[in-house]
Amino acid sequence: MQNLSFFPITLNMAELGSRNPLPAVIAELDQPYRIGDDVPEELQAAARYGQVPNMFPYLMQDGYSRELTAREIPAVVLENSKLRAVVLPTLGGRLWELFDKASGKHLLHTHGTMQFANIALRKVWFAGGLEWNIGTRGHSPTTCDPVHTAIVKTPEGYEVLRMWEFERLRGVVFQVDMWLPEDSDVLLTAVRIRNPHDHDVPMYWWSNAAVPETTETRVIAPATEAFGSDYTTDISRVRPTEHQGTDATWLVNSPHAADFFFDIQPGHRHWIAAVDHDGDGLAMLSTSLLRGKKLFVWGQGDGGKRWQEWLSPGAGPYAEIQAGLAQTQFEHLAMPARAEWSWVEAYGNARLDPATSHSQNWDAAVAHAGARLEDLVPDAELEDALAEATRNFALPPDEMLVRGGAWGALESARRRHSGKAWVDEIGTPFANDVKLGAVEETGPWHCLLEGGTFTGAGSFVAGADWEELLANDGGAEAQFHLATMKHARQDLGGAIAGYGAALAADALSPRSKVLAHRGRALALLATDNTDEGLAELATASRLEPSNLPLLSEAMNLSIGHGNPAQALALASEAPAGMSDVGRVRFLTALALAGVGRSPEAAAILRAGVEIPDIREGEDGIAALWQQVCPDEPVPAGYRFAMH
Template sequence: MASSNITVSTLTLTMAELGPLNPLPVVGSELEEPYSVGEGVPEELQAATRYGVVPNVYPYLMQDGYSRAAAPRELTAVVLENSKLKATVLPSMGGRIWELFDKATGKQLLHTHAAPQIANIALRKAWFAGGLEWNIGTRGHSPTSCDPLHTAIVHTSDGKHILRMWEYERLREVVFQVDIWLPADSEVLLAAVRIRNPNDHDVPVYWWSNAAIPETDRTRVIAPAEEAFSADYATDITRVTPTNHEGYDGTWLVNSPHAADFFFDIDPSERRWVVAADDDGDGLAMLSTDLLRGKKLFVWGQGAGGKRWQEWLSPGAGPYAEIQAGLARTQFEHLAMPAGSQWCWVEAYGNGSLDPGISHGTDWQAAVAHAGERLETLMPREELESLLPAAIRDADVPPSTMVRIGSGWGALERARRRRAGRSWVAESGTPFVLESLTEEQEPWLGLLKGQAFDGAPSFVAGADWEGLLAGQESPEAHYHLATMRHARQDLEGATEEYRRVLESNGARPATIALARRGLALVLLAAGSEQEGLAELRTAVRRNPSNTWLLTEAATLAVRHGDPAMALELTGSAPTEGTAVGRLMFLKATALARSGRAAEAAAILRAGVEIPDLREGEDAIAALWEEVCAGEPVPAAYQFGMH
């Protein structure tokens, strides 16, 4: 099957720089599940929601050094094009398919724009709206959302030209790859995904391919199911009928009054697909082989908060929704991937080209039947399934041309496993080259070689690393050992190591400050609020130039009822940089908690913008209602999801 041409080019987007990584290790219980399970949810699904839950994304560091100051950036772009479609992929931004252009209609099938705004939506915060992304790890947008992936062009013996992207996922310790190709004259873009578990134990796995689609007044989303599992940022996960949900038909994007998820409960015997159709019947169709079971619709909703989020994420680009495909029925579940196994599937993307007279009619079953027939013409089920064996074989074909190098974590993991005599993946199709190693990995590589460990700007996890660090005597080794134990919620073990740092001679001031910060978090988690806040105050005094530490300390001071401490800290805060908006808001909150509402109101009226405002965070509006009672909340502060 001959393929279209692949060309490597550049694409200029107006967006902020990612900025520096947050150096504070993510060690607390940050990923608490916001939903509980309600009526109509099967027991096996409930059990799957309890399996594989992690407290945090350690050893990853947070990506929150960005601002909202956008400027033109030139990004590597790989273009796959034939007579029907043109796809543009961004390897340096998580491997996202940024554009899928249908030549027959002249329409972009994906929500895409020239000025994406980085915002706090992903597991590591940094994320941007638009295109089609790959999510792995745990519930949320992937740790690799804004990271460069290893990328190459692969030529197979049967004439395919494949764009391959791959990376080592550190949370689950698996390797994933995405092979994308566009056959000549094909109406669909094809993607084969492979996940490999090199471990000698089962691994909880999560995967969702997430496509942003343009939202119009007449866009409808269809999938072969009568019912769905739904959640909406305020209620339990429940079984619902999307076409008759809370008095409206939720399959029409503009009908939902608030943000909502609909995970279509597709019968295992049915083909897996979901399609969006605009007023002309055009829109993205997502089809997959049977392993990729889940299909989802997400809408921001028509409320003020949903509209504000859309403008926050895609300034001037118009509204959008998302259709998604995943391994499980919902995004609240993980699946157990057996030791040493690999999972593979194929996805297809193209224009559904439905008849709007049927797809937009009142008969849901007729709309589903029509869409199923149309998609069977677009890409027959048997034909898509027949592509899987070749895709599995092609996955190990060596790259012909490297486009860019990803992180050095895969190369380090290979070295760790070889030293321990443990299995690893075959790298013929996905090489983790030594050139990928940087200063992030070098101290850990040295530790594997028996060198003395004197600190690292990065973090690692696992019993092997803990064993190696336990044989070291430097304060930095004890600090990193403390963070590993803390991250897996061994608070007693973490406390012991943090105190060893504080009692040692020769520890760097920055290391002492971070150890005090870690000890403070342990104390706060144990309910010792005064002791914990005292440790935080001392930590900031030890390292006053660490804005991340100062911001965290002020946040925790407000949260644990010490507004005076928050005012003290924000009083010496920097007046420039990406943290200024967050610090000004913290100051306003602390003023309000100190009975100084008028001063807090003055700050809000002057304008506060928080670049890393978290999805679902409605604290600015809540503070406005408190200190500016009776005055309407400005539209710029309305971020409520429900």
């Protein structure tokens, strides 16, 4: 019998920490790969479309450590006679566990230690389960935030778990409805995205599942070719079964990290499965709108193994299978004005015959898997589920379980203020109450909407409406936020002038004054005014020496712009204890090497440096070790390169 329950579970995890107060204005989300000439022009054009320079107006989330303790977090459990699913609504609505009762196996990479790391658009992510990625290429800005979560009761009498949120980068509303019918072999999920704007919006969605990797795990999808890259080569058309002399559909055959976006031809059903030596493993199926299907492997090199241990300590290796709106993750699709997109996904145990699924005959393996998955959940059944979900989307919640962000309520208020259309909130209500733990974040912006004087905010907004309201206010705090908004959209000249005007007004709060100096410094550096920019950066850091993100950024940029001595000076002036922070220790070592004090840099590295927010693929520690300890092999703990 179907059962939906809500209670805490215990995981070994670190604190998420406070958000980074520095507005995300730096242009740092460039396309990391070149698209090869053998890729269709349609795909190349979609890869050029919709790129964003940064994650503004979001704040980064890099305040976590690696100090793990047992913590309780809310969980929703959906269970029937076949499956048990565990969902984490305060962490992006992640499907954390999918347990198949018949085989006794976890279909997802699920473990008891949740380790935050810098592999996401907002610099925080954790490995395992199945996540929802929206906005632009990368792990979602909502992946470690609470999302609105409720139970919806349908006219037929069963319960649906509903999660929804306002995504601030694209300004759209998304919802995920999840249900597990009695005796169903699959967990069903319906996703809806709504564009409230009167213009097209670049759209991106990928459902990303982590699956256990064994020596005999194979991934199967209904395609012979894929668009692939190993993170150093161009994106090009490849044959996964004959990739660089090996069959890369076997997870352990890839020497390095690699992506394979299967080129599923029109007319074929959209699915992907990762199965073990018994033929058991996760099958992901979807209705046709969710076109893309992907395999990602970390590879068998030192860097890939190090990353997996870094992300899932003691939990064993894993890979990822994914499903997305576009054919690859380098593309955005144009979502028309006022459009609503929806689809259904299904997850269950593929239960393939291992002799056929693991044979050398790829076509036979695909045909067999396709037939078994049609038995698991027929395509017509998924289409029926989509029709049913569409009817249920507007049903109001019966019981709220978790409150998400306050930004949807603010956007609703902004649109009412400007007379613009908004989504129907009956099925996805955004509580219009700034008292719901959101006074500090959104209270000042509600006040501005209501005609009050703007006295500053620690949060940020984007859009022409807000710029007009701030311009009409005209105060120093409004000028600072206007300058920040111009900076975020890369109007560097306007930003420099705006920051200067705000500082000249001499009425800024201490925090805004620091951020104005910092913003002006970044804009000056981006326009090659290096000396003035570095001086402004030092001013900002010295105004608030206890601001760890600012100190780290100032040291990094000082070194990068040829002034390691300034980095050392700023570190020496920081309050006691900050010099022991992992990234500050590394940057101090890097600066010491930059001023010719390599033995001191080597001593820091030999003593040990751990950077909790080290970026995916970041190899700076290893590079510095090779520079200052040239005759010694790089320690395994410092090898984070993807190759």
